[in-house]
Amino acid sequence: MEEELVQRSHASSFASSSEGDYAQSHEGQDDENEDAAGSGVLSDSEPNDADDFDYYQDVYRFVGAMKEGFQNRKISVDWETIQRKKAEVKEEFQRKKDEVTEAVISSKERIKEKSREKLDAGKKKILKLRKKTYKRLKAMEPEENYRQKVVFTKSVLTLVLKTFAVCSGQWLLPWYYAITCPTLIVWRIITYWQAQFQYFCLDFCYFGNLIILLILWLNPSSPELCSLIFSLANGMLYLGAFSFRNSLVFHSVDKMTSTYIHTVPILLSFGIRWYPEVTSRYWHASFPTEALDPSWQWNVLVPFLVMVTHSALYTLLVNVILQPEEHIVTSYRYLSAKKSIKRVFGPNPPYIVFVTVNWICSLFFSTLSMVFYSYFYFHVLGICVLFWFVTWNGAGYYFSVFRMSLATKNDRETDKEE
Structure with a gap:
């Protein structure tokens, strides 16, 4: 101025x-x-x-x-005043910066402390659940152990019987399948209805087994229908074993039934395709000795039409007529909750995506079944891969159960000592 x-x-x-x-x-x-x-x-x-x-x-x-x-x-x-003010501003800025840094560090420490507390609380809950589970298992141990031993023995003997039927006595395959398949499916419907899993019994796996049973009893001599049996068994039923992670758990009727539904039709198709005379030796009709050449019509198109028909009936029955409540599990809800599905399609993918993926998989695996249908050793390789997968899953189940059981026993002994 x-x-x-x-x-x-x-x-x-x-x-x-x-x-x-x-x-x-x-x-x-x-x-x-x-x-x-x-x-x-x-x-x-x-x-x-x-x-x-x-x-x-x-x-x-x-x-x-x-x-x-x-x-x-x-x-x-007054340059001294300016320098002093500058130093004061710098000091104030540093002080505020230190306060913010300290606040951030303390906030992180509080979060870590809360996380530790929640983790400890979770461990305590898991320990309590283990104790309760152990007590329940201990209470029902005599009866449950006996039942599991019986199921284990039957499963192992059945596996030996299947091996003999596939390798030497192929005539056993149609009789074994025709008798055991309806029995296990009826048992599955009853038990799943009690557990509110009954909508799983409307999946394509059961629909495909029903069609195979009808063809097996009504007209097994038709080369076209035998080609359809092969494509259904080695197409979507083959895929179902991988989708639902079937496992050979010999003491579990439920898991062995799921494995049966997806694997035994493949063994039956193996006998019909490669050993038709031996397979039909004691059956009520003869299987065609001269199979059809691989064709897009019976190996891909007709199985795809069967898949589309099932999708239409399933959608009409489940989504329009019955409309199950949210707490009841269906195949769509089960598969859409998987982490691998969420990574690809995001959370809660639309139902039309589920149907479209099924159709695409049907076309792909029906085409793959043409390779199995044409070459014996490729079919053998496909069966080996399938049984390796279910056996690996069964081994993982057993090791997980045994490890958890061992941890529960150790925790119980530690509590007694304390």
Whole structure:
């Protein structure tokens, strides 16, 4: 502000002095012009050098005054105060930064502490559940152990029987399938109805087994229908074993039934396709000894139409007529809850996506079944891969159960010692 006043005062003094000098010089020039005019002679007088010198002196004085004012103003600034303020601001900024850093660290520590508390609480709950499970198993141990031993023995003997039937006694395959398949499916419907899993019994796996049973009893001599049996068994039923992670758990009737539904039709198709004469030796009708050549019609198109028909009936029955409640599990709800499905299609994929994926898989695995249908060793390889998968899953189940059981026993013994 003081600098502006100094500039304005100097500028006004310069302006007044210059205006005064300009007026005086012009008055003198006007007098001379009047004298010259009076005498009738024009004067070509040159500018007065003294006046120009005074004018420039005033300019120099004004500039000097401005410089002096600027120097005085510069000297009058308190640089120590500025430096002190700067240091205070820097110190305040550092203090705020330290406070924020400390707050973030303390917040992280609180979160970690809460996480530890929740983890400890979860471990305690798991321990309690293990104790309760152990007590329940202990209470029902005699009866349950006996039942599991019986189921285990039957499962192992059945596996031995299947191996013999596939390798040497193929005539056993149609009789074994025709008797055991309806029995296990009826038992599955009863138990699943009690557990509110009854909508699983409407899946394509059961629909495909029903069609195979009908063909087996009504017209097993038709080469076209035998090709359809092969494509259904080695197509979507083959895929179902992988989709539902079937496992050979010999003491579990439920898991062995699920494995049976997806694997035994494949063994039956193996006998019908590669050993038709031996397979039909004691059956009520003969299987075709000369199978059809692989064709898109019976190996791909017809199985796909069967899949589309099942999808239409399933959608009409489940989504339109019955409309199960949210707590009841269906195949769509079961598969859409899997992590692998969520990674690909996101959470809660639409039902139309589920149906479309089934159709695409049907086309793909029906095409794969053509390879199995054409080459014996490829079919054997496919069966080996399938049984390796279910055996691996069964091994994982057994190790998980045994490990959890061992941990429960150790925890119980530790509690007794304490």
